[in-house]
Amino acid sequence: MDSQFLGSAVEMMILEVAARGPTYGYEVAQTVCERSGGYFDLKEGSLYPALHRLERRKLLKSFWREVDGRRRKYYELTSTGRAELASRKSAWFKFADGVRGVLGTRREGLAGA
Amino acid sequence: MDSQFLGSAVEMMILEVAARGPTYGYEVAQTVCERSGGYFDLKEGSLYPALHRLERRKLLKSFWREVDGRRRKYYELTSTGRAELASRKSAWFKFADGVRGVLGTRREGLAGA
């Protein structure tokens, strides 16, 4: 993406990916990219600091594993992380609703008043 | 709001309010607050710098007017601003769609697959 929004949707999306099972940085970036239809192209400079932040705050916990000669740092959601994800999704929907309200996406001029 | 999202939805919402006719800072904050159902409570520290940024980039132009003994700095959308608003709204919808894709808000387990 090239968008100016972002805020902290990044962390929420990382948590969401991790909610489906243990994953690692590179895979997170790919999954987010695919599932967003190519829109989000997480850069290392956003991705890894975010993963470290989430781990520091104990929303994720990590372990190293070697697969095909490459070391991967897997992350999995903690129970705190699961609760936080639910709360952030709820906040996200409220936020998106708020924006929708301001933009007036209420099909004005169609069937309404 | 107390949200971590935000990014630059603020500027888009300011432009949107100005798109409906000349307005001024204080009124922008009130309008955004009302139309978002109380969700967005723009602080002066975000609002005024944003207005100045938008004016500097010539998306808004301003004029002073005195009403009821109080000086107000009115802002109105330029044609560049109008184009920029359209482009940002389009970017916003793509962004929101991207997030929706990652969150998997595709009525999974309801009627879909």
Add this chain to the structure above:
DNA sequence: CTATATATATAGACCATCGAGGTATCGAGA
């Protein structure tokens, strides 16, 4: 041997948000 994909990580530039502070007018109530 080199380029690309996989995989992690950090440093520095940049910039927006927010809390807090400041200025000023008006109307209402004590």
Add this chain to the structure above:
DNA sequence: TCTCGATACCTCGATGGTCTATATATATAG
């Protein structure tokens, strides 16, 4: 009269997140 809340503008400094660039290391393809 004095004070307080609402109206109305503005700026500074702390904080913190994103991005570009850079670095390391392995496996595979050409």
